[in-house]
Every structure is written in structure tokens, then in C-alpha cells.
Amino acid sequence: MRLTSGIIAALAAALHTGSVLLAAQAAPHVSLNPAEIGKPPVTSWPTFNGDYTAQRYSTLTQIKPSNLNRLAQRWVYKITDVGAQRGAPVPIVKCTPLLVDGVLYITIPDHVWAIDARTGKPLWHYDWVDRGGHLIGQRGVGIWNTTVFFLTPDNWLIALDANTGRELWRKNYADARKQYFSTSAPLIVKDHVIVGVGGDAMDMPGFLDSFDPVTGDLQWTWWSTPRKGDAALATWPNEAASDHGGGMTWMPGTYDADLNLLYWPTGNTNPVFAGQGRPGANLWTESIVALDPDTGKLKWYFQVSPHDTHDFDNTTAPIFFDRVVGGKRRKLLAQAARNGYFVTLDRETGKYLVAKPYVPLDWSAGLSPQGEPIPIPDKDPTVGGSINIVNASNWEAPAYNPKTGLFYVNSVEGNAIYYLTDNSAQPSGYGGTGAGIGHATRVLKAIDPLTGSAVWQHAYPNLNNAPSTLGPSILTTASNLLITGDDQKSAIIFSADKGQVLWHSELSASESSGVITYMLDGKQYIVSAAGDTLYAWSLPK
Amino acid sequence: MNGTLRSRLVRVLLSGASVALAIGLPVHVGAQEGAQPQPSYQNMTPEQRAAATRAFLGLGPEPDKAAAARGAPMYRQSCAFCHGPQARGATGSSLITSDVVLGDDRGEHLVAFLKKGRPERGMPAFANMTDGQLADIAEFIHLQVEEVANRGAYHVLNILIGNAASGQAYVAAHCRSCHTAETFAHIGSKYRSPDQLQRSWIWPPRPADNSLAVTATVKTPDGASISGRVTQLSDFRISLVDSAGITHTIDREPRVLVEMNDPLAPHQQMIQALTNDDMHNITAYLDSLK
Numbered sequence: 122m123r124l125t126s127g128i129i130a131a132l133a134a135a136l137h138t139g140s141v142l143l144a145a146q147a148a149p150h151v152s153l154n155p156a157e158i159g160k161p162p163v164t165s166w167p168t169f170n171g172d173y174t175a176q177r178y179s180t181l182t183q184i185k186p187s188n189l190n191r192l193a194q195r196w197v198y199k200i201t202d203v204g205a206q207r208g209a210p211v212p213i214v215k216c217t218p219l220l221v222d223g224v225l226y227i228t229i230p231d232h233v234w235a236i237d238a239r240t241g242k243p244l245w246h247y248d249w250v251d252r253g254g255h256l257i258g259q260r261g262v263g264i265w266n267t268t269v270f271f272l273t274p275d276n277w278l279i280a281l282d283a284n285t286g287r288e289l290w291r292k293n294y295a296d297a298r299k300q301y302f303s304t305s306a307p308l309i310v311k312d313h314v315i316v317g318v319g320g321d322a323m324d325m326p327g328f329l330d331s332f333d334p335v336t337g338d339l340q341w342t343w344w345s346t347p348r349k350g351d352a353a354l355a356t357w358p359n360e361a362a363s364d365h366g367g368g369m370t371w372m373p374g375t376y377d378a379d380l381n382l383l384y385w386p387t388g389n390t391n392p393v394f395a396g397q398g399r400p401g402a403n404l405w406t407e408s409i410v411a412l413d414p415d416t417g418k419l420k421w422y423f424q425v426s427p428h429d430t431h432d433f434d435n436t437t438a439p440i441f442f443d444r445v446v447g448g449k450r451r452k453l454l455a456q457a458a459r460n461g462y463f464v465t466l467d468r469e470t471g472k473y474l475v476a477k478p479y480v481p482l483d484w485s486a487g488l489s490p491q492g493e494p495i496p497i498p499d500k501d502p503t504v505g506g507s508i509n510i511v512n513a514s515n516w517e518a519p520a521y522n523p524k525t526g527l528f529y530v531n532s533v534e535g536n537a538i539y540y541l542t543d544n545s546a547q548p549s550g551y552g553g554t555g556a557g558i559g560h561a562t563r564v565l566k567a568i569d570p571l572t573g574s575a576v577w578q579h580a581y582p583n584l585n586n587a588p589s590t591l592g593p594s595i596l597t598t599a600s601n602l603l604i605t606g607d608d609q610k611s612a613i614i615f616s617a618d619k620g621q622v623l624w625h626s627e628l629s630a631s632e633s634s635g636v637i638t639y640m641l642d643g644k645q646y647i648v649s650a651a652g653d654t655l656y657a658w659s660l661p662k
Numbered sequence: 663m664n665g666t667l668r669s670r671l672v673r674v675l676l677s678g679a680s681v682a683l684a685i686g687l688p689v690h691v692g693a694q695e696g697a698q699p700q701p702s703y704q705n706m707t708p709e710q711r712a713a714a715t716r717a718f719l720g721l722g723p724e725p726d727k728a729a730a731a732r733g734a735p736m737y738r739q740s741c742a743f744c745h746g747p748q749a750r751g752a753t754g755s756s757l758i759t760s761d762v763v764l765g766d767d768r769g770e771h772l773v774a775f776l777k778k779g780r781p782e783r784g785m786p787a788f789a790n791m792t793d794g795q796l797a798d799i800a801e802f803i804h805l806q807v808e809e810v811a812n813r814g815a816y817h818v819l820n821i822l823i824g825n826a827a828s829g830q831a832y833v834a835a836h837c838r839s840c841h842t843a844e845t846f847a848h849i850g851s852k853y854r855s856p857d858q859l860q861r862s863w864i865w866p867p868r869p870a871d872n873s874l875a876v877t878a879t880v881k882t883p884d885g886a887s888i889s890g891r892v893t894q895l896s897d898f899r900i901s902l903v904d905s906a907g908i909t910h911t912i913d914r915e916p917r918v919l920v921e922m923n924d925p926l927a928p929h930q931q932m933i934q935a936l937t938n939d940d941m942h943n944i945t946a947y948l949d950s951l952k
Contacts, residue, residue, distance in 0.1 A: 208718040253720045298764040300719065300811060322719055322811045323759050361751065365759075481934065505823040505942040506860060508933065536933050538861065538941075542816040549750050549758060550810035554818070558865050559933040560926075582895045584876060609896045625898055 139249040139279065141286040149235070149244060151222040151283040153264045155309055159378050166220040166637040169261055169306040170518070173376040174441040177520040177596045179638045183645035184660060185600035189614060189624040191660050195646070196241030198655040203232055206256045213591070214650035216261035216306065217518065217635025221283070225648065226264070227634075227655060230256040230274050230304070235286060238641055238648075241657060245286035251275045253297030255304075255320070260373065260516070261635070263307035263314060265334040270314050272303040278316055278332060292337040294330050299323050308373045310383060310414045313340060317370030317385070324365035324391040324549055327406070329374075331417060341417035345370060345387050345405055356402040365549075366399065367391030368406035372436040372516055376414060377452070377468055383414040384441075384454060384468070389434040394502045394553025395543050396430040403428055407435045409456060409464075411471060421471030424493050426460045430501045431484075431539060432555070433460035437514045440521045440528065441468060444571060455521070455570040457530035460484075461513040462494055463573045477573030479566060480513040480534045502539035502553040511535040511561055511589055518594035518635050520603070522617045527567040527576060529595045529603060529617075533587045535561025563587035563608055565595075567620060577620040581607045588631075594649075596636040604647060606632030612649070612656075629654050708817070715814025722804070723767065730805040733798030740788065741799065749806040754785070757803055758810050766804070769797035776800070818857045822946050824939070829947030832940055840928060850951040860945040864936070865929055876924045878902055880910075883917040892922070 153167050161180055162171040171177055184192060200212045209230070216228045224244065225236040231251050235244040254274025263270040268289060269281040276295035281288055295301035300322035308315040314332040327345030332338065345368025347353035349360060357363040367390045374385035390406040392398065405419070407426035412419055426433040439456040446453075452468040455475075461482040465475035473492030478485075484500040500509050511533055519530040536559050543552035565579040581587070585608070593606035593613075602623070603615040608631050614624040630652025638647045647658045706714065716724065738747065744754030757763050766772040773796040779787035788796060808815060833846065853859040868874040875891040880900060882888075888910050890902035900920055901911040912918060924930070 207720075255718065255720070297720065298761075299759050322813065324810075325759065361756075365756070499938060503823075503938065504819045505821045505938070505945075506857070507938050508936060508941065538864075540818045540821070540857070542818060544819065545748075547746065547748070547750050549748075549756075551813040551816065554813065554816055556861065558861065559930050582897060584892060584895050607896060609894075611896060611898060613897070622897060 139247055139288050139291075141281075141288070142246045142248070143285065144242065144244050146244065148284045149222060149224045149237075151224050151264070152267045153221045153283075155265050155311055158309060159376070162637075162639065164640045165222070166218065166639050167264060168219070168309065169217050169263070169373045169635070170375065170438065171637065173378065174521075175375045175438045175518075176440055176442065176523070177518055177594075177635070178522055179596065179598045181598055181638055181640060181645045182600040183640070184598070184602065184638075184647065186602070186616065186623050188660055192624060192647075192658050193661060195657045195659050197657070198234075198236055198241045198243070200229065200232075200234075200653040202246065203229065206230060209256050212653045213258070213630075214634045214653065214655060215258035215516075215591070216650075217594070218637055218648055218650070218655070219262055219264060220637060220639050220641075220648070221264055223641060224283070225655075226262045226269060226283075227650065228259040228261050228271065230259045232259075233262060233269065233271050233281065233286070235283070236655070238646070238657070241655070247271070247279075247281055247286045247288070249273050249277070249279065254302035257302075258304045258516075260304055261306035263309045265309045265312075265314065268334060270307040270309070270334070272305055272307060272316060274302050274304070276301055276303045276318065278307065278314065278337065280334075280337065290337045292332065294318070294339075295320075299325050301325060303371075305371050306373050308376070308383075309334070310376045313414055315374070315383065315414070317372070317374070319369045319371035319388070321367050321369060321389060321391055321393055322550060324367065326364060326366055327368035327370050327387060329370050329385060329412070329417065331414070343412055343417040343419070347404065353404040356404040358398070358400055362399045365391060366403055366406055367393070368408075369434075369436075372438060375439060375441060375454075377441065380452070380469060381414065382420055382468070383412045384439055385410050385412065386436045386439060386456065388436050389432045390429045392543075392548045392550055392552040393432050394430055394539060394551055394555070395541055395548030396428055396501060397544070398546060398548050399428075401428065407433060407460075409435070409439050409454070409466065409471075411468070423464070423466050423471045423473060423491070425456065425458045425462060425464060426496075427489075427493050428496060429460070430496070430553075431460070431509055433458070433512065435459060436516060437530075438518055440519060442521050442523065442570065444526070446474065446571065453570070455528050457514050457519055457528065457532065457566075457568070459512040459514050460494065461510050463528075463568055463570075464492070465570045465573070475571065475573040479530070479568060479573065479575065480510060480532055480564075482510045482513075484509050502541045502555070504541050504544055506538045506540050508536055508538055508558065511537050511557055515589065515592065517592040518596075520595040520597050521570070522597040522603070524599060524601070525567070525597075525618050526569065527617065528570045529597065530566055530568065531593050531595065531605060532564050532566050533561055533589060533592075534564055535559060535586065557586060557589070561586040561589070563592065565605065565615070565620070567617075579615065579620050581609075583608055591631070591633055593632045594635045596638060596647075598638065604636050604638075604649075606649075606651070610651065612651070628656065708815070712812055712815035716808075716812050719811065721808065721811055722764075725805040725808050726768075726801050727805065729798045729801035733795075733800070733802030736791070736795055737799050737802045744785075748809070749803050750810075758807050763803055763807060766800060769793075769800035772800035772803070773797055818855070821856050821860060821942070822949055824942030824944070824946035826943070826947040826950050829940075829943035829945070832944055833947060836932075846948060846951055848951060850949040856945060856949055859949055860941065863944065863948055864933060864941070866926065868926075874925050876922065878923065879921045880912050881919040882912065883915070888912070895922075
């Protein structure tokens with residue numbers, strides 16, 4: 122037994138490396154000046170959300186309602202060289218592809234592909250052999266000049282040559298044995314590679330790390346929960362609870378260059394369902410935080426789910442938009458939170474304008490003076506069970522269209538019974554469980570972010586429950602398109618202003634990735650993945 | 663950091679892959695992917711569920727419960743005062759995320775560690791205990807880690823906390839418009855656990871005889887009308903099986919009219935309004951109908 126495990130350990134150590142497979146064609150010439158990342162994406166899609174606003178809005182209009190009947194698949198790329206992964210019987214692309222200089226970059230856990238955007242043929246494939254971590258998903262890469270950054274399930278930041286896939290360096294930043302795992306896309310801001318982390322099985326604190334893109338040196342760390350001496354410790358019973366308080370940072374944040382502020386959504390509190398050992402609001406879990414990207418110092422926070430006990434993991438993307446409110450131009454951000462609240466905040470101050478449920482819910486007794494929903498203790502998980510909502514949103518990207526002024530989210534309306542499985546005074550880990558009850562429906566909502574009310578909505582008919590873990594992302598365009606999908610293998614284009622179905626096409630699986638669009642050789646492409654297959658659509662010549 | 667990773671993790675990751683596949687993951691995957699286990703996961707035995715989650719999370723080998731039981735009294739006597747009864751920390755640190763514990767497989771590191779202790783930090787040496795005793799203590803600690811980190815091994819506690827008489831009154835007032843007493847006869851002995859009962863009376867599983875199936879009537883522009891059990895429904899298509907067993911798939915063109923009927927619709931409405939107290943009371947009442 123010991124001998125066997127020793128041999129396997131040695132074998133695994135030897136295997137613990139990445140390898141790259143290069144196609145037999147000339148290397149491309151990809152290079153991305155980080156100053157370009159914040160500009161509206163036209164001929165590239167250079168960062169997870171397209172630009173730093175996270176609007177996932179394109180100014181392109183070549184593809185428009187009047188020519189959708191001619192929209193056709195140009196190519197597909199199917200992943201055929203990866204079999205079942207740990208906990209994942211088939212590969213599912215959950216990234217948002219990046220497109221720079223004619224090359225697309227897609228990922229699944231442990232794997233990166235560079236794909237020729239003109240042909241759909243792979244240029245190189247990087248294969249990492251992990252030693253731990255969860256293979257739930259992978260959201261994509263970040264690019265800085267000629268370097269691609271990739272995060273592995275076992276928490277390595279890997280720098281690759283964008284043109285060849287050759288590994289330049291790697292850096293481990295969290296311990297998989299403590300159930301930290303990484304799925305995120307690194308966010309590139311100036312000369313910072315900003316990396317978040319996931320993992321809530323063992324009551325560890327969340328954090329953000331910023332690394333030097335050339336050397337991999339750590340520039341700063343921000344912890345999601347306060348440390349000794351911080352006034353926010355008053356929201357925890359003691360330092361040990363805060364040190365083990367969760368608040369993972371597993372989705373990419375956003376950045377406002379004018380304010381030089383980084384915005385990040387933080388995940389659920391730990392222990393997850395058992396809150397009795399951590400009375401208090403539990404800052405800065407379940408929050409949107411604004412940080413200085415050069416130092417990692419906190420400028421402001423807004424806690425969307427104070428004292429969360431429902432895994433309301435507040436990681437859905439916040440989106441920036443600027444609007445005139447009361448005669449004054451305001452820099453705002455909005456989030457359709459997983460706890461069912463829609464919030465609109467001032468980006469400079471964090472003060473709220475709107476906090477309103479966007480799905481039916483009854484867990485809140487109203488808002489605090491700061492606009493934070495006040496949870497009703499009776500709705501907490503209990504030994505006998507407590508009915509509450511399922512997560513109303515998740516990691517799938519929402520969108521905002523400046524032409525319609527509407528915020529779009531594929532929400533889920535449904536319920537679950539939450540049980541407390543650890544009613545001790547000192548719970549640890551999840552300490553409870555939740556199971557869906559009744560029918561859960563996916564509803565696309567177009568929300569006015571200045572009121573929090575839906576202007577239109579579309580419930581997708583389905584005999585089955587809307588999956589809570591996988592769902593369609595959204596992209597909108599200046600030609601009034603809202604590009605998304607349902608949970609039954611259809612890619613769907615709605616009109617952004619009215620929500621009318623304009624086009625649909627059946628795929629090999631339900632849409633699973635972010636949807637992107639870009640101009641290449643004078644032609645507008647729409648690219649997204651469904652399951653193991655990447656699709657590219659455009660108009661014919 | 664990864665260079666120090668021990669065999670406990672690696673070995674199980676390698677063997678875990680086959681376990682996961684054999685029983686058909688996906689499993690309850692936690693925060694990143696929502697809180698609701700997949701149906702296949704619900705149908706697993708508790709042992710399968712624990713094993714699947716352990717493999718998915720990469721938690722290490724299944725703790726030896728017999729060894730842990732032998733180690734328990736020794737842990738209580740020698741360790742619990744500082745590290746807490748469940749190793750979650752007291753005056754001393756929590757052992758759940760300890761590097762020394764997580765780096766150990768079956769005591770191969772912990773035994774030597776416990777023998778020496780950490781006198782410089784106030785942890786005594788346990789030099790008088792045998793290797794076997796220390797290995798049993800190590801296994802007890804591994805079991806504490808498992809009970810925290812493996813949410814697939816969690817057990818719902820005794821959920822029968824309601825008032826049966828109040829539950830009976832609720833059923834009499836709210837359920838008898840659709841149900842007779844026969845519906846509830848012996849319902850308390852039909853499920854393997856009270857939480858299964860609770861789940862099933864709130865949202866009954868649709869039986870194989872299709873008695874609770876969703877049905878629809880579809881009217882097409884040419885005047886035809888088709889009724890039957892719905893097998894698929896989307897924005898673009900409806901499939902139904904008629905009384906003769908014939909499957910019809912109809913594209914939902916603009917002038918196709920679809921009228922749905924879900925026999926569980928009243929239960930869906932009930933879920934929106936059900937208070938926790940009513941739920942607990944009804945479950946307590948129904949559980950008493952053995």
C-alpha cells in the first residue's frame with residue numbers, strides 16, 4: 122500500500138507539468154498592449170468581459186435583425202482530445218473566449234487552446250496535469266502583450282507565450298489541500314495580473330493576489346475578511362471566525378480607469394449554511410468591493426447579502442454604466458445578485474440608488490439605511506428545513522445595452538428547502554444542505570437599472586428545471602440584438618428593446634460559454650460554445 | 663508549495679477519477695455551481711454520495727471508522743482540551759486545515775509528529791503512546807476533517823420538530839379540496855426518512871404511470887387539435903404522446919396554440935406560500951400516519 126502510493130506520488134510529481142502541442146503551421150503574431158483592454162471591443166475581445174465595463178455590448182451592426190435569416194455557421198471546433206475529467210464526464214466550455222490578432226483562446230480545466238479564428242483550426246494546445254483542485258469550470262485566459270495567463274484547478278498562475286503556448290513561468294498562490302481551487306480568468310489591469318480564488322469546503326478566507334506580468338512576483342494581496350486591527354472585525358464574533366470566513370473571489374472583477382478603482386464581487390460566507398457560529402454581518406463576504414489596483418487597499422464596499430446563510434455567493438458580474446440621475450451625470454454600477462436583489466450603486470462612493478428584488482422572494486425584512494437587504498432569521502436553514510429561493514443568478518454573464526438603457530440577466534425563479542445539518546455552537550464547512558423543491562424556471566429579464574423593475578421578461582418554457590449551475594450568457598449589440606440561449610440546446614437572438622425572438626438555431630448542447638462578437642477581415646463574427654463545441658457564425662459573402 | 667504535497671491527496675485523486683465515473687457524477691458541487699444536487703446524486707446511497715463527493719473534492723482516502731472509534735477516547739483525553747472536541751480549535755488551533763494533518767495519509771507523518779509534539783509552542787510530546795494508539799488518534803482527526811469537508815457525508819438531523827395536531831388542522835383546511843383521506847393513509851411509512859416524506863408531500867415525484875404527467879392541447883393553424891402527455895417543451899417545439907401512444911412533435915409557429923395542464927400546479931402555488939412552521943407541522947402529522 123505504502124509502496125504503491127509512493128510510486129504513484131513519484132509518478133504524479135514527474136507528471137506535474139504542462140505540455141504543449143503545436144500545430145504544423147506558422148506561429149501567429151499576437152500582441153496586446155494592455156492600454157487597449159479598456160476600449161470598446163471591435164476587432165478584438167481582449168478580456169473576459171470584452172472591456173472593463175462588463176457590459177458585453179458591441180457597437181458592431183453588420184449583423185442586424187433584417188439579415189438574421191442569412192446568419193450561418195462558418196466553422197465549428199469540437200474538443201476531441203480530452204476525455205472525462207475528475208467529476209466531469211465530458212468537457213464543457215465555460216470560458217469566455219478571447220480574440221486577439223485573429224487568434225481565439227478557449228479553455229476548460231487544465232487545458233488552453235489557441236484557435237485560428239479564420240479557420241477554426243487549433244494552433245496550439247497547452248495541457249496541465251493538476252494535483253488537486255476541483256474541475257468545475259474554467260472561465261478563460263488574460264492577455265498582456267505577448268503573454269497569456271491561465272489559472273489551474275490547483276492554483277497555479279501559468280504564463281504562456283501567446284503565439285506558441287510555451288510555458289514562460291508558473292507560480293502557486295493557494296493550497297488545494299485546503300480546498301482552494303481556481304477557475305477564474307485573470308484580470309489584466311495595467312501592469313497587474315489580478316487573480317481570484319474559489320473553495321468553500323474548509324472555511325478558508327478568500328483573497329485577491331496581484332502579480333507582476335513579467336516576473337510573476339506578488340505585488341499585493343487583499344483578504345476578503347478583515348485581519349487584526351481592522352474595524353470591520355466588529356462584524357465577526359472573533360478573529361478566528363474572520364480568518365475562516367470565506368468570501369471567495371472566483372469570478373473576474375472590473376476596473377474604472379478614470380477612478381483607478383478595481384471592483385470585485387465576493388462570494389459566500391463560511392461556514393456556508395450554518396451561521397450560528399458567526400453572528401454579525403461578516404464583512405467583506407457577499408459584497409461588491411472597490412480597491413486600489415496598485416495597492417489592493419479597500420476604498421469602499423457594499424454588502425449585498427449581510428450574514429449570508431444560503432450560499433448566495435455574490436459573484437455575478439457587476440456592470441458599469443453612466444447615466445444622468447437628477448440632472449447629474451453619475452458613474453454607476455449594477456448587479457443582479459444571486460440573492461435575488463438587483464442593486465445599482467454609485468461607482469465613486471458605493472452609495473446605493475436601487476436595491477430591489479428581481480425575482481419573487483420573502484427572505485428579507487427590508488433595507489438597512491445603507492440599502493443592504495436585512496435577512497429574516499426564520500428563513501435561515503434549520504434542522505426541520507426552511508424554504509427559500511434558489512440562487513437567482515450565477516456566473517453566466519449578464520449584459521447592459523446603452524442604447525436601450527436596459528440590464529439583461531437570465532435569472533432563475535425557484536425554491537429550495539435548506540437544512541441545518543450541524544446545529545452545534547461551532548459548525549464548520551457547509552454545516553447544511555439545500556435541495557430544490559417545485560419547478561425552477563429560467564426567466565430572461567430586461568431591467569431598468571434606475572428603478573430595478575423589469576421592462577420586459579421572457580420565461581423559457583421547459584418541462585425540466587432550469588439548471589442552477591450552467592446557463593446561457595448574454596451579449597447585446599448596437600443593432601438591437603440580444604444574443605443568448607435556452608437550456609434546451611437553442612441559441613436564440615432576441616430584440617434587445619422588446620424581447621421578441623428574432624432567430625434561433627439548435628446546437629449540439631446548451632450554450633455554456635460567454636458569447637462574443639468581433640470584426641475580422643471585414644466580417645462580423647459571433648462566437649460561443651455549447652458543451653464541447655465552439656461555434657462561429659457570420660453572414661455569407 | 664506543491665512539492666510538499668503528500669501521497670494522501672495524489673493517490674486519491676488518481677483513484678477518485680474512476681470512482682466518480684463509475685457512479686455517474688455530477689455531484690453536489692457547491693458554491694460555484696449552486697446548492698442543488700443533481701437528481702442522480704439524490705438517488706445514490708449515502709455511502710456512494712460520500713465517496714463521490716470525496717473524490718470530486720480530492721479529500722483523501724475514506725477514514726477508517728473503526729480506528730477512529732478506537733482513537734476517540736484517547737483524543738478526548740489528550741487533545742480535546744486544546745483543540746476542541748471535534749478538532750475545530752479551542753485554546754489551541756483548529757486541526758481541520760492543519761498542514762500536518764492534511765499532509766498525512768494513514769498516520770505515516772502524524773505518528774512521528776505526535777511522538778515529538780511541539781514543545782516550543784506548548785504542545786506536549788506523546789512519547790509514551792504506542793504507534794498504533796497514535797495512528798488511531800490520527801485517524802480520529804482525519805474523520806473530523808471528513809465530517810467538515812465532505813458535504814456528501816452530511817446527514818439531515820431529526821426534522822420532526824413540528825406539531826402534529828396543527829399539521830392535521832392545516833391538512834383538513836387546505837388539502838381536502840383535491841385529496842381524500844386515502845391519499846394520506848399510511849403515508850408516514852412509505853418513505854425511508856422524514857426528509858424524504860417532507861420533500862415528497864410538498865413536491866410529489868411524477869410516477870411512472872404518468873398519473874401526474876404534464877399534459878397539453880395543441881391547436882394547429884389547419885384546425886387540428888392534439889392532446890396528450892408532454893415530453894418536451896421549448897419556445898420552438900412541443901412533443902406530446904397521445905392516448906394511442908403516438909408521439910407528435912409540433913413546431914411552435916406563431917399561430918400554433920398551446921394550452922398546458924400541470925396536475926402539480928396547486929403544489930407549485932403552495933410552495934410559494936408555505937411557512938416553515940406549517941411545513942414542519944404537516945410533516946409531523948403525516949409522519950404519524952404509519
